[in-house]
Amino acid sequence: MTREEILKGLIEILENTPQVDSSKLKNVTEKTDFITDLEVPSTELINVIAKAESKFDVEFDDDDIDDLGSSVSGTIDLIEAAFKNQ
């Protein structure tokens, strides 16, 4: 799966998250930050990461999630790494 396909999948998750303003999702790139740019509440970001595990059928390490931060690129890195570890 390419980074573009992962990004597309993350945007689909955000589109199904009622707290996220859908108008903010038109220009999401790897440089976007979930919290500062998209105003995703931090409690909801936990759900986005958990939904990503379900959607991409991967499992993240707890320590990696603790160090993740809130950037889209970091999340794609994490998903890519999880694919490689499968």
Added chain:
Amino acid sequence: MNKVAIVGMDGVFPHCKDMQEFEEKLFSNQSLIRNWDLVASYDKKIRTKVAGYATPEETGFQKFSNGLPDEYPMDLEDISGQIPNVNLATSDLGSAWAMKASLGAIKDAGWTKEEIESEETGVVIGTGSGGQEGTRKVWNLFFEHGKKTRALGSSNVSRSMIYRDAANVSCLIKNKGVCEAIGSACATGLGSIGYAYRLIAFGLQDRVIAGGTEGTALETLIGFDAMQVLSTKFSPEESSRPYDKDRNGFVCSFGCGIVALENYDQAKARGANILGVIDGYFNNSDGDGDMFAPSFDGQQRLWTGLKKQTYINPDVVKAHGTSTATGDVVELFSIAAQLGKDGYHVSAPKSQFGHMLGAAGAVEVIVSLLMLKKQMVSPCLNSDNLKTELESFQTKDDWQGPKEPLAAYRNLLPQLALAKPINQIVCLNYGFGGTNSAMAISKD
């Protein structure tokens, strides 16, 4: 003690889209009870077939498809867009209803933003049951499907904690005063309003949003079905039949009732529309060690306590009247022991919409306020035949109550809505654990 006024009300009611439809159906003698397809889908695993519930189309809240399979907890969406998604993210269905009804009651009250957000405004809302549907899904994901805790979602605590309804309403309206839940099983709704009344009467708050809510949950219904206390074998509209000799259980219902209480002098000074005045509130316990059975002695002490609070001369007694075999008789004999055989009427609104559990007392306060407004007694549907023989406990030496059978009190129970002058109503509710609550409400 400050005098306390009720200046706003709203709710979510079975088979109704709003307060107006609720009022119209109540006083045109309609039943709000229906067969429930979800119950029917479990066939003989569930004894009862009927319930009181509102559909997503009626309540305006639907489950939001968040892209996860059905076994995951769902977010809610307010079709009207009135409740922001950030608030719905932390609420379950009952809390969402409480938020919607609180906004309705506040609109009725006409409070300003400054008043709502002040330290003198409180929220007291309770519910009868625990986390229910959401909690079941979360537990299943962890215990049965072996998911990590983060897969369960971050909202389970705020959606299942005991005072979730009060907390969600408080976060929505941003009051700075008291925010608590009262829990007393089926007396929760009246208990919450009673506690809110005391906060204002004792000078601790100027205004309080108060009530009870019970979100639709099959998980709740099956618990009572297991106890074999739910109505069976009657058509939906005939299934709730308080005091009738063929009654065989209550109808499990879901809904929400919220009222806006305010210091009477302040409400009067600003020209508020006063829906009713709370004359007094009293609550106690049976003290007999019995979790379930009603107590004549406990209810007699309840009346005595209420009479010490204020002058009691009701035109209507709004009874708990659940349609269970043991509850109804003890309650009616207890009322008659205090008030005699005539001069007042007994309203049994559960005959129309079933038993809304933690919401029941609050919704029935709203029914009482509607009775004051319309000057009509809501009916006791299906009380067709009252037993003409004595109850077995009436023949025992230690029985202190009335010595006549239920049929002797026929004239107290209007089978159709009845127009008459109504100045004072006594509201009664009881709950498991032997808890009893009584409130007297009057016209301004």
